[in-house]
Amino acid sequence: xxxxxxxxxxxxxxxxxxxxxxxxxxxxxxxxxxxxxxxxxxxxxxxxxxxxxxxxxxxxxxxxxxxxxxxxxxxxxxxxxxxxxxxxxxxxxxxxxxxxxxxxxxxxxxxxx
Amino acid sequence: xxxxxxxxxxxxxxxxxxxxxxxxxxxxxxxxxxxxxxxxxxxxxxxxxxxxxxxxxxxxxxxxxxxxxxxxxxxxxxxxxxxxxxxxxxxxxxxxxxxxxxxxxxxxxxxxxx
Numbered sequence: 001x002x003x004x005x006x007x008x009x010x011x012x013x014x015x016x017x018x019x020x021x022x023x024x025x026x027x028x029x030x031x032x033x034x035x036x037x038x039x040x041x042x043x044x045x046x047x048x049x050x051x052x053x054x055x056x057x058x059x060x061x062x063x064x065x066x067x068x069x070x071x072x073x074x075x076x077x078x079x080x081x082x083x084x085x086x087x088x089x090x091x092x093x094x095x096x097x098x099x100x101x102x103x104x105x106x107x108x109x110x111x112x113x
Numbered sequence: 114x115x116x117x118x119x120x121x122x123x124x125x126x127x128x129x130x131x132x133x134x135x136x137x138x139x140x141x142x143x144x145x146x147x148x149x150x151x152x153x154x155x156x157x158x159x160x161x162x163x164x165x166x167x168x169x170x171x172x173x174x175x176x177x178x179x180x181x182x183x184x185x186x187x188x189x190x191x192x193x194x195x196x197x198x199x200x201x202x203x204x205x206x207x208x209x210x211x212x213x214x215x216x217x218x219x220x221x222x223x224x225x226x227x
């Protein structure tokens with residue numbers, strides 16, 4: 001089983017749509033969770049951290065379910081500029097792996113007019 | 114505000130050649146990382162460093178070497194280039210352990226081994 005698994009998509013949605021991405025992780029002792037965004041042929045950039053209580057940043061909502069080892073990202077009112085690959089990222093559980101990030105393969109989103 | 118700078122941006126190597134991918138950051142970050150990203154795949158950690166003089170292997174270290182003589186620089190060395198090393202390489206840094214702080218990435222180096 002992969003350490004971090006995402007549905008690779010692609011997701012094709014019209015502008016204004018709501019879209020949700022899911023991610024599961026295998027190590028129950030993982031400490032920190034993030035969503036990164038990667039535009040085509042560009043470097044990954046932090047979109048938002050994911051907190052246990054869930055958190056929102058404008059049109060983006062992230063949720064974490066530690067019991068199910070599941071992370072989600074919800075994008076409301078999609079914009080053309082949201083088209084990108086969304087990477088689910090999990091931080092190491094402890095010891096020498098603490099602080100090291102493990103990346104999912106990414107979910108491709110295309111928002112069309 | 115340069116952030117993380119990688120050079121070169123593109124390179125084509127012949128099998129068996131060697132080269133060094135340069136990475137420098139001006140944010141005084143202790144933690145630095147090298148990743149590779151193959152098409153349609155997530156990033157895989159090659160090596161990382163928690164400070165000058167300290168390096169450690171990541172998930173896919175074979176065929177690579179690193180050094181960290183200063184806080185700013187973290188070069189990645191390919192000694193005998195192989196086609197399997199064709200990839201996009203990203204260098205990243207963070208203020209503290211990546212679990213609590215976001216990692217800042219360079220623009221990447223696109224490397225082809227022919």
